[in-house]
Amino acid sequence: MMKRRTFLLGGAGAAGVLLVGWSAMPPAQRLTTSRPLPVTGTQVALNGWVKIAADSTVTIMMCKSEMGQGVHTGLAMMLADELDADWSQVKVENAPIEKIYNDQQSIVDDLWFRPDDESESKRFAIWMVRKFTRDFGVNTTGGSSSLNDLWTPMREAGASARAMLVGAAAAKWDVRAADCSVAAGKVTHPSGRTASFGELTALAAQQPIPRKVDLKVPAQFRIIGKPLRRIEAPSKIDGSARFGIDALPEGLLYASVNMCPTLGGTVAHYDASQIPAKLGVIKTFIVPPFNGGTGGVAVIARDMYGALTAVGDYLKPAWHTGAAAKLSSADIDARLVETLNKDSGHAFYTVGNVDAALQTAHRKISAEYRAPYLAHAPVEPVNCTVQFKDGKATVWAATQMPTLARKHVAKVLGISEDNVDIQMQLLGGAFGRRLELDFIAQAAAIAKEAGGRPVQTLWSRQQDTQHDFYRPACLSRFEAGIDADGKLVAWRNTSAGQAIVPQVLTRTFGLPDLHLPYDKTTSEGAFDQPYECPNMRVAHAFVELPVPVGFWRSVGHSHQAFFTECFMDEVAALAGKDPVEFRASLLTQHPKHLAVLRRAAAASDWGKPVAGPKGVRCARGIAMHQAFGSIVAQVAEVSLDPDKSVRVHRVVCVIDCGTAVNPNLIAQQMEGGIIFGLSSALQNEITLCDGQVMQTNFLDFPVMRMSTCPAIEVHIMPSEAHPQGVGEPGVPPVAPAVANALFALTGERHYSLPLEPADVRLKTPCPANPANTATKRICPPSP
Numbered sequence: 001m002m003k004r005r006t007f008l009l010g011g012a013g014a015a016g017v018l019l020v021g022w023s024a025m026p027p028a029q030r031l032t033t034s035r036p037l038p039v040t041g042t043q044v045a046l047n048g049w050v051k052i053a054a055d056s057t058v059t060i061m062m063c064k065s066e067m068g069q070g071v072h073t074g075l076a077m078m079l080a081d082e083l084d085a086d087w088s089q090v091k092v093e094n095a096p097i098e099k100i101y102n103d104q105q106s107i108v109d110d111l112w113f114r115p116d117d118e119s120e121s122k123r124f125a126i127w128m129v130r131k132f133t134r135d136f137g138v139n140t141t142g143g144s145s146s147l148n149d150l151w152t153p154m155r156e157a158g159a160s161a162r163a164m165l166v167g168a169a170a171a172k173w174d175v176r177a178a179d180c181s182v183a184a185g186k187v188t189h190p191s192g193r194t195a196s197f198g199e200l201t202a203l204a205a206q207q208p209i210p211r212k213v214d215l216k217v218p219a220q221f222r223i224i225g226k227p228l229r230r231i232e233a234p235s236k237i238d239g240s241a242r243f244g245i246d247a248l249p250e251g252l253l254y255a256s257v258n259m260c261p262t263l264g265g266t267v268a269h270y271d272a273s274q275i276p277a278k279l280g281v282i283k284t285f286i287v288p289p290f291n292g293g294t295g296g297v298a299v300i301a302r303d304m305y306g307a308l309t310a311v312g313d314y315l316k317p318a319w320h321t322g323a324a325a326k327l328s329s330a331d332i333d334a335r336l337v338e339t340l341n342k343d344s345g346h347a348f349y350t351v352g353n354v355d356a357a358l359q360t361a362h363r364k365i366s367a368e369y370r371a372p373y374l375a376h377a378p379v380e381p382v383n384c385t386v387q388f389k390d391g392k393a394t395v396w397a398a399t400q401m402p403t404l405a406r407k408h409v410a411k412v413l414g415i416s417e418d419n420v421d422i423q424m425q426l427l428g429g430a431f432g433r434r435l436e437l438d439f440i441a442q443a444a445a446i447a448k449e450a451g452g453r454p455v456q457t458l459w460s461r462q463q464d465t466q467h468d469f470y471r472p473a474c475l476s477r478f479e480a481g482i483d484a485d486g487k488l489v490a491w492r493n494t495s496a497g498q499a500i501v502p503q504v505l506t507r508t509f510g511l512p513d514l515h516l517p518y519d520k521t522t523s524e525g526a527f528d529q530p531y532e533c534p535n536m537r538v539a540h541a542f543v544e545l546p547v548p549v550g551f552w553r554s555v556g557h558s559h560q561a562f563f564t565e566c567f568m569d570e571v572a573a574l575a576g577k578d579p580v581e582f583r584a585s586l587l588t589q590h591p592k593h594l595a596v597l598r599r600a601a602a603a604s605d606w607g608k609p610v611a612g613p614k615g616v617r618c619a620r621g622i623a624m625h626q627a628f629g630s631i632v633a634q635v636a637e638v639s640l641d642p643d644k645s646v647r648v649h650r651v652v653c654v655i656d657c658g659t660a661v662n663p664n665l666i667a668q669q670m671e672g673g674i675i676f677g678l679s680s681a682l683q684n685e686i687t688l689c690d691g692q693v694m695q696t697n698f699l700d701f702p703v704m705r706m707s708t709c710p711a712i713e714v715h716i717m718p719s720e721a722h723p724q725g726v727g728e729p730g731v732p733p734v735a736p737a738v739a740n741a742l743f744a745l746t747g748e749r750h751y752s753l754p755l756e757p758a759d760v761r762l763k764t765p766c767p768a769n770p771a772n773t774a775t776k777r778i779c780p781p782s783p
Contacts, residue, residue: 028134030100030153031160032209037061038096044201046164047209048100049079049157051093056185056198058085062092063101064150065141065400066232067427067434068672069727070665073231074147075154077661081223082158082216085197086185092231094424097139097403100153104133106143110501112348112520114528115626116590138403142435142551144628144725147661151723152215159213161204168203169195183222218659218720227664232426244398244425247385249454255446256307256458257287258315259296259467262691264322264546266295275299275314279306284315287445291408292507292548293438294322294467298446300455308460323546324691332688333370335543336475339496345539346517348527352535357490361481364490365574367567369478370752371559372685374471374552375693377701380428381464384443387454392419393444394454398427400434404508408437412444431676432551436469437508465701466693469550470686472498476526476563486575488586491533493526493567495560496541498549517542521551525560525732529626530593531568531586547688553676554728557627561732562681562739562753565623569740570749579622579740580606593631596654596717597624600633603715604652612639618649621741623733628725630657634674634733637710638741644757646682648710648738656717658724666726667714673730674712679704681735682756 033048042054051059060079066072072092080090095101108129113122162182169187170177172195181188188194218225235241260266272284280302289295297317301307358364385396386409393413399405402422410417427434443457459467474497481490499519505511519542527538552558572582580601587594601607604620612618616639624633637650653670660666683702687694695701739750 028099028131030134031157033096033098033100035098042198044205046161046201046204047157048098049154050083050161052161052197052201052204054198054201056086056089056196058083058090058185058197059093060090061095063095063139064146065398065402065424065427065430065434067141067398067400067430069669070230070662071141071146073228074661074665075150076231077223077226077228078147078151078154079158081221082155083162084182084184084222085158087223087228089185090231097406097422099135101139102133102137102403103140103142103145103149104130104137105145105149106140107133107137109143109145109628110520112518114349115629116530138401140403140435141400142432144630144728147723148629148725155215156213159215160210163210163213164204164207165197165200167207168200171207172200172203224659224661226662228662229664242425243380243428244385244396245380245383245428245456245458247396247423247425247456249385249387249394249396251453252385253282253300253302253450253453253455254304254307254458255298255300255443255455256304256311256460257296257298257442257463258311258317259294259463260319260322261466262294262319262321263324263467263548263693264289264294265325265691266320266322267297268318268320270297270315270317272315274316275310279310281306281310283449284310285449287442289438290412290441290445291436291438292469292503293442298449298457300446300450304456304458308458312460321691324688327546327691328689329372329687332473332545332547333475335545336473336496339541339543340475340477340494343496343541345494345496345541347537347539348520348523349536349538351533354490354492354535354537357535358479358481358492361490362484363574364479364481365570366477366479367570367749368751369476369563369566371474371562372687372753373473373547373549374558374680374684375465375468375686375695375701376431376433376552377465377698377703378427378429378431378433381461382433382439382459383457384440385454385456386443386447387452388413388444388447388450389452391415392421393447394421394423395440395444396423396425397440398425398430398434399437399440400427400430400432401437401508404437405440408441409444412441413448431553432555433468435551461698462696465695465697468686468693469503469548471552471555471558472500472522472549474559476560478563478567480567480571480574482571482575486577488531488533488571488575490535491531492537493564494539494541495523495526495563496543497522498545498547499542500549500551500555503549504551515542521556523556523560525557525625525627526564529564530590531583532589533586546691553673554627554731557625557728557732558677558680559753561623561625561627562735565625565733565736566739566749566751569621569736569743573743578607583622583624592656593624593626596631596633596656599715599717600624600635600652600654603654603713604635604637606635610637612637613649617745619741619745621737621739621744623736623740625729625733627729627732630655630724630726630729632670632729632733634737636734636737636741638738638745640745646738646742646755647708648678648682650711650713651734651737652713652715653730654715654717655726655729656719657726657729658719658721660716660719661723663716666716669726670714670730671712673728674734675704675709677731677734678710678738681738681753683754685754
C-alpha cells in the first residue's frame with residue numbers, strides 16, 4: 001500500500017507541475033462568454049461585448065459602473081471605432097456577471113512596484129495577476145482602471161465583429177473580404193454594393209470568430225479622440241435615467257435604519273410602542289452588523305417619510321458600544337505619534353544609504369505632516385432595493401461590485417448565487433463608498449422580513465456620514481539633506497496610519513487579517529513618485545485602530561501627495577531654488593513628467609506677477625503627482641480673505657494620461673477631481689469622540705460651492721500611448737498646490753489638512769438658514 005506521505009508528496013509534485021504549466025499559459029480569452037448573451041427582438045450577439053439588431057442598432061455590453069465618470073461613453077467609443085459603427089446608432093446595456101468582465105488592471109495597479117520599475121519580477125507578477133483575475137477575480141469598477149483595463153478587449157471585440165460582418169458581406173456577394181471596406185455602420189464593395197450592419201448581422205453570426213485581428217493605429221481612429229457627449233446624457237436631461245434611489249418596483253415598501261452611534265456597536269434593546277400609527281410602520285427589528293459595518297434598528301413602512309421619521313425619532317434604542325468606545329481623535333493622533341516614535345516602518349522603496357547621506361549633507365530639514373479621516377459623501381445617499389420571493393432575489397443596486405454584491409446577498413438570504421439577479425443602476429456618485437457591501441447585505445436582510453414585497457432601504461445623510469468606511473488618518477515625517485550646490489542628496493519619509501486592504505479582504509472576501517505589511521495603498525503617492533535622489537528610504541508603519549477605513553477617491557495618493565509635494569517645496573526653499581526648477585532638476589530621467597511640469601508652468605504664467613481680483617494679493621503654488629498611470633501637474637492661484645479664509649481663484653491643470661479617448665471626459669474628470677480635492681483640502685475632516693463620528697451632514701462636512709469655485713483650465717498632453725486613469729489623478733495635486741501657494745503668499749507653512757483655519761470653518765453658515773452655523777464637538781483624549 002502506498003504510504004500517506006508518499007501520496008502527499010506525489011500529489012504536491014503533480015500540483016506543482018500543474019501550477020507551472022498553468023503559469024506558462026497565456027491569460028484566458030476575454031472575448032466570448034460561457035453562456036450566450038441574452039438578446040431581444042432581432043438582436044444577434046457577435047461576441048460577449050456587442051449585439052446588433054436588424055435596424056443596425058449596436059448594443060455594447062457594459063461591465064463597468066457609471067457613476068458620473070463617463071466610463072460607458074469612453075468604453076463604447078473604443079469598441080465602436082474598431083467596429084466602424086455609426087455612433088448615432090450605438091447604445092449600451094449592462095453586462096451579465098461573467099468571467100470575461102472581471103477587472104484585471106486595478107489589481108495589477110495594487111502591486112507594490114514603482115511605475116518606472118522595468119524588472120522581470122514586475123512583468124512576471126503582472127502576467128500572473130492577469131491570469132488569476134481572469135478566472136478567479138471579480139467584476140468591479142475602481143482604481144481609475146476601466147479604460148486602461150478594457151482598451152484591448154473592447155477594441156478586439158469591435159474588430160472581431162467587424163471582420164465577421166465583412167465576412168458575411170463577402171459570402172453574400174461572392175467577393176473577397178479584403179476588397180470590402182466598412183464605415184459608419186455599412187459594408188461597401190468597390191462594385192457599388194452596400195449593406196448595413198442590420199442586413200448582415202444574422203449572416204455574420206454564422207461566421208467563425210476570428211482567432212486574431214489587427215487593431216487600428218491611431219491615424220485610423222474615427223471616433224477615439226473625439227470630444228463626444230456622454231452616451232447617457234439624453235436620459236439625464238429628460239429624467240429617464242435611473243439611479244439606485246429611482247428603483248420603484250410594484251408593491252414597493254420603504255425602510256431605513258438607525259445604527260449604533262459608536263462605530264462597530266450593536267443594539268441592546270429598543271421600544272417601538274410610541275410610533276404613531278399615521279407613519280404607516282409595518283415592522284421594526286434589529287439588524288446585525290454586516291461586512292464591517294455597525295448594528296442597528298430597521299423600520300419598514302409604507303413610505304419613506306414614515307420609515308425615516310419612525311427610525312429617527314421614536315425608537316429610543318439602547319446600545320452595546322463597540323471596540324471604538326472611548327476612542328477620540330486626540331487618542332488616534334497620539335497613537336500615530338507613538339508609532340512613528342518607535343517604528344521605522346516597512347520600506348516600500350530604498351536606494352543608497354540615507355543615514356550616511358544625511359550625516360554628510362551640507363544642510364538638512366525635517367517636517368511632520370498630518371491628514372484627517374474623510375468621508376466619501378456622495379450626493380446620492382446609501383440605498384439598495386431588494387425583493388426576496390419564492391427563494392429568489394432581485395437586487396436593484398448602485399454598486400461598484402456587482403459580482404460580490406450577488407455573493408453576499410445570496411449568503412444573507414441562504415440561497416444560491418444563481419438565484420440572485422443584480423439589476424445595475426446608475427450611481428449618483430461613489431468615490432469608493434460603493435465598493436463596500438455593508439448596505440447591500442443589510443438591505444437583503446431587511447427584505448427578508450417583508451413577506452415577499454420589494455423594499456427600498458435608504459440611509460439618512462447623518463447615518464451615511466457617521467457610518468462610512470473612511471479615508472485613513474495619516475501622520476508623515478520627513479528628513480532631507482542637500483549638498484553645497486543645493487542638490488538633493490538624501491530623502492527619508494516614514495508615515496503611519498491604518499491599512500485599507502487587510503480590512504477589505506476580511507469584510508468583503510472573508511479572508512483572515514494576517515497583518516502583513518504589504519498594503520501598497522498606505523504608501524502610494526510617497527514611494528512611487530519619479531523624483532531622482534541617490535539616497536532614499538520611503539516607508540510606512542501600520543497602526544491598528546477600530547475605525548473602519550476604505551478606498552477613498554485616489555486612496556493613499558490623496559494625502560501622500562500633500563505630504564510629499566509640500567515637503568518638496570520646503571526642500572526647494574532650503575536650497576534657495578524656484579519650486580519648478582528644483583523639481584525639474586530631479587526629473588532628468590523622466591521626460592514625460594518634466595514635459596507635464598513645464599507645460600503647467602508655462603500655461604499658468606509661472607514666474608510672472610499674479611493679477612489678483614481688485615488688487616487682492618495673490619500667489620501661485622505648484623504640485624506634480626503621478627497616480628493610476630497618469631501624470632498631473634497643477635498650479636493654484638490663491639489669496640486670503642479678510643477673515644483669513646482661503647480663496648482659490650484659478651487652477652491650471654496639465655495631464656498626460658496616454659491616448660485621450662474622449663477629451664471632454666478627461667476635462668470633466670479633472671474639473672470634478674479638483675473641486676472634490678479642494679473641498680477636502682480646505683474644509684473637510686472627520687473627528688471622533690467616544691467612538692462616535694461628530695460630523696452629520698454637508699453643514700459640517702461641506703462641499704465647494706459655485707460661489708467659491710475657482711476658474712479651472714485643463715490641458716491634455718498629446719499621446720498615442722495606452723490610456724491611463726483619469727477619474728482619480730486630478731485629486732492629489734490640488735491640496736499641495738494650494739498649500740504651496742499659501743506659503744508663497746504668507747511665508748507660513750501649513751502642515752495639516754484641512755487648510756482653512758478652524759474658526760473660519762466653524763463659522764460657515766448653512767445656506768438654508770444663515771443664522772445656523774456648523775459646530776464641531778471636540779473630544780479630549782480618553783483617560
